[in-house]
Amino acid sequence: MIVTTMVRWTCCLIIMVVRGIDGLDNGLALTPPMGWLAWQRYRCITDCEMYPDDCVNEQLFMKAADLLVSEGYSELGYNYVIVDDCWLAKNRSADGKLQADKIRFPSGIKALSDYVHSKGLKFGIYEDWGTKTCAGYPGVLGHEELDAKTFAEWEVDYVKLDGCYSNVRHMDKGYPEFGRHLNSTGRPMVYSCSWPAYQEEKGMLIDYASMAKHCNLWRNYDDIDDSWESMIKIADYFAQKQEFWAKYAGPGHWNDPDMLLIGNFGLTYDQSKTQMAIWAILAAPLLMSNKLAEVQPHFKDILQNKKVIEVNQDKLGIQGTRVFRDKGIDIWTRPVEPFNDGYYSYAVAFVSRRVDGAPYPYNITLEDLGLKNPNGYSIINLYGKEKSTTSCIFNSKTPIKVRVIPSGVVFLRMNIENSNTPCTDHSKNQFFV
Ligand SMILES: *[C@@H]1O[C@H](CO)[C@@H](O)[C@H](O)[C@H]1NC(C)=O
Ligand SMILES: *[C@@H]1O[C@H](CO)[C@@H](O)[C@H](O)[C@H]1NC(C)=O
Numbered sequence: 001m002i003v004t005t006m007v008r009w010t011c012c013l014i015i016m017v018v019r020g021i022d023g024l025d026n027g028l029a030l031t032p033p034m035g036w037l038a039w040q041r042y043r044c045i046t047d048c049e050m051y052p053d054d055c056v057n058e059q060l061f062m063k064a065a066d067l068l069v070s071e072g073y074s075e076l077g078y079n080y081v082i083v084d085d086c087w088l089a090k091n092r093s094a095d096g097k098l099q100a101d102k103i104r105f106p107s108g109i110k111a112l113s114d115y116v117h118s119k120g121l122k123f124g125i126y127e128d129w130g131t132k133t134c135a136g137y138p139g140v141l142g143h144e145e146l147d148a149k150t151f152a153e154w155e156v157d158y159v160k161l162d163g164c165y166s167n168v169r170h171m172d173k174g175y176p177e178f179g180r181h182l183n184s185t186g187r188p189m190v191y192s193c194s195w196p197a198y199q200e201e202k203g204m205l206i207d208y209a210s211m212a213k214h215c216n217l218w219r220n221y222d223d224i225d226d227s228w229e230s231m232i233k234i235a236d237y238f239a240q241k242q243e244f245w246a247k248y249a250g251p252g253h254w255n256d257p258d259m260l261l262i263g264n265f266g267l268t269y270d271q272s273k274t275q276m277a278i279w280a281i282l283a284a285p286l287l288m289s290n291k292l293a294e295v296q297p298h299f300k301d302i303l304q305n306k307k308v309i310e311v312n313q314d315k316l317g318i319q320g321t322r323v324f325r326d327k328g329i330d331i332w333t334r335p336v337e338p339f340n341d342g343y344y345s346y347a348v349a350f351v352s353r354r355v356d357g358a359p360y361p362y363n364i365t366l367e368d369l370g371l372k373n374p375n376g377y378s379i380i381n382l383y384g385k386e387k388s389t390t391s392c393i394f395n396s397k398t399p400i401k402v403r404v405i406p407s408g409v410v411f412l413r414m415n416i417e418n419s420n421t422p423c424t425d426h427s428k429n430q431f432f433v
């Protein structure tokens, strides 16, 4: 028992030393944040007379809070309700404070925050480190201390700080400063930064060590739109940059490839599984942006897949990477618990980029995936039926076979094992769809 504990600790310490990340120390976001964020699905629709069911007003967030609870999302970890742009009045109040649009948020932000809290959830808000928000409402620049205090007064739990209308070169200083104002309020608030996305666009060298030290999560790249093309472009960019980005992710500090599109218009059922799998591998925040009342049951099943959420929320907090591309199949892996004696368990996603219609058969040994535990692995098919989980053990030399449909995914979890019941019936046990 003691030996195991020591092995585990040694292992963790080594990881921490090797990765050397000095992360933001506010005790929050120890696993990637989960919840609901308005932007992708609701944008800046402010005409509530014309579009009463689709506009950014207090009812939208109250309803989201209701549905996170009643539809079973919150018990799986989706517990942040986050307001995005377009909540503000065009001007600050006479005493210089931020204020919500009086027509769309007649009860005010504190009342909305109270409502969200009354549901056992957490409340997030949006602002911008600039003179204006991206949609042209007042930004925090010049009012940082007051605005941080206002958020604390409103009992905000999460602040997303965008970067429009600002000097991109000064963000390295400005974002940490705003973080210090948040810290000074004494109220723990998750701090979501956007500074790398703006610097990336300008081709600047980005100080990710500073990012991890000052932010709980940060948007690295473009906003996501409601299409496969947009989603996979972000995934590809993360793969291209993984050598520089992945090491900065860990408990309390995460790369953020942007919101989940699942349940909307742009992704098919299987493409939705692919986004969820890649986001789980990337240790990405799971922020849905959909119309919760209209999410079809099979999409809801993807969002509520406990085994996939468990991969995303893995306590080790190691961001996975794309390790191999072969014959139009992208292979993504992420080390997860349990681990022992230097050997990790893994989540492995086979994503098809092929367009020839038939499911494509692909085989590979665990060894070629870098999985070399001498006692082998059990394999769980994360989107499969219960019976597609194996009870026997795969050693690193046995090939496993998958069949992946165009733009679909086969998502497996390979847990290290100590027992030794090898899989003998190859035709049955090695095949995953
Ligand atoms: C907002 O403030 C600006 C100048 O500070 C002023 O010109 C404008 O009339 C104000 N708008 C509203 C809607 O109060
Ligand atoms: C403020 O920062 C200190 C030092 O990093 C940290 O220990 C503390 O938890 C932070 N407090 C809040 C409210 O974020």
Ligand SMILES: *[C@@H]1O[C@H](CO)[C@@H](O)[C@H](O)[C@H]1NC(C)=O
Pocket (backbone or CB within 6 Å): 363, 364, 399, 401
């Ligand atoms: C696995 O793939 C290799 C190379 O593509 C192929 O030669 C081999 O026949 C396949 N094995 C099985 C068991 O399908």
